Amino acid sequence: MKYDISKLLKENAYPGRGIILGRSEDGDKAVCAYFIMGRSVNSRNRIFEATEDGIRTRAYDESQMVDPSLIIYHPVRVYNGVTIVTNGDQTDTIRDHLAQGHCYRHALATRTFEPDGPNWTPRISGVLEPDGRYSLSILKSLDGDESCCCRYFYEYESPKAGTGHFIHTYKRDGDPIPSFEGEPELIGIDSPDALSFARLLWESLNEDNKVSLFVRYLYLTTGESETVIFNKNGGRS
Numbered sequence: 001m002k003y004d005i006s007k008l009l010k011e012n013a014y015p016g017r018g019i020i021l022g023r024s025e026d027g028d029k030a031v032c033a034y035f036i037m038g039r040s041v042n043s044r045n046r047i048f049e050a051t052e053d054g055i056r057t058r059a060y061d062e063s064q065m066v067d068p069s070l071i072i073y074h075p076v077r078v079y080n081g082v083t084i085v086t087n088g089d090q091t092d093t094i095r096d097h098l099a100q101g102h103c104y105r106h107a108l109a110t111r112t113f114e115p116d117g118p119n120w121t122p123r124i125s126g127v128l129e130p131d132g133r134y135s136l137s138i139l140k141s142l143d144g145d146e147s148c149c150c151r152y153f154y155e156y157e158s159p160k161a162g163t164g165h166f167i168h169t170y171k172r173d174g175d176p177i178p179s180f181e182g183e184p185e186l187i188g189i190d191s192p193d194a195l196s197f198a199r200l201l202w203e204s205l206n207e208d209n210k211v212s213l214f215v216r217y218l219y220l221t222t223g224e225s226e227t228v229i230f231n232k233n234g235g236r237s
Helices: 005-010 090-099 104-108 194-204
Strands: 018-023 029-037 046-051 054-059 076-079 082-086 123-128 134-142 145-156 163-168 185-188 210-219 225-231
Touching: 005 163, 005 185, 005 194, 018 082, 018 123, 018 134, 029 082, 029 123, 029 194, 046 210, 046 225, 076 090, 082 090, 090 104, 090 123, 104 123, 104 134, 104 145, 123 163, 134 163, 145 163, 194 210, 194 225
Parallel strands: none
Antiparallel strands: 018 029, 018 163, 029 210, 046 054, 054 076, 076 082, 082 123, 123 134, 134 145, 163 185, 210 225
């Protein structure tokens, strides 16, 4: 079943952090998106900032930063043409293992879910190859049991034009917050460029909880890309 990504987001006030990987409707571009949301002042006090090889999170107001652990990291890095997007510092873990000749699975075997009980937030990761193939992964506790880490990997070798897959940390809001369940959700992608897709996603995310959004359209034939960043604090860049 193919879902309407706008409808999915509008019906879920708190999916947490989310990754979308897919292919544009014309089939010419790979699509990558990542967003973060927050309920606490500390989580909401962030922006995305472009770096030489991707983006990083940083505090919007340094004076209000309480605890940088788990919220300050590089969500997106590009290594040797491979785009790595994750919800934590496992971005660096994957990049380092690729540099050593290993695969992303090998990297994630060294990591587990976040140490933020009782939520035990899953670590979600995506790897986008230069030819448009992509993989998604989630590391999560076994129904809230911190003693057991479950690792799930989903690989898409022949992405279809106009479709993508969406994975997010939380099933919905709650206390504790329930982790994402099931396979990544199949979605339609009919936005022709990065800006239109970014606007669609940004306008669909819950106004109170959304923090930042990154969208990139990568031209498969040339390697050129279009990148859009929206920050609730600081606007578009």
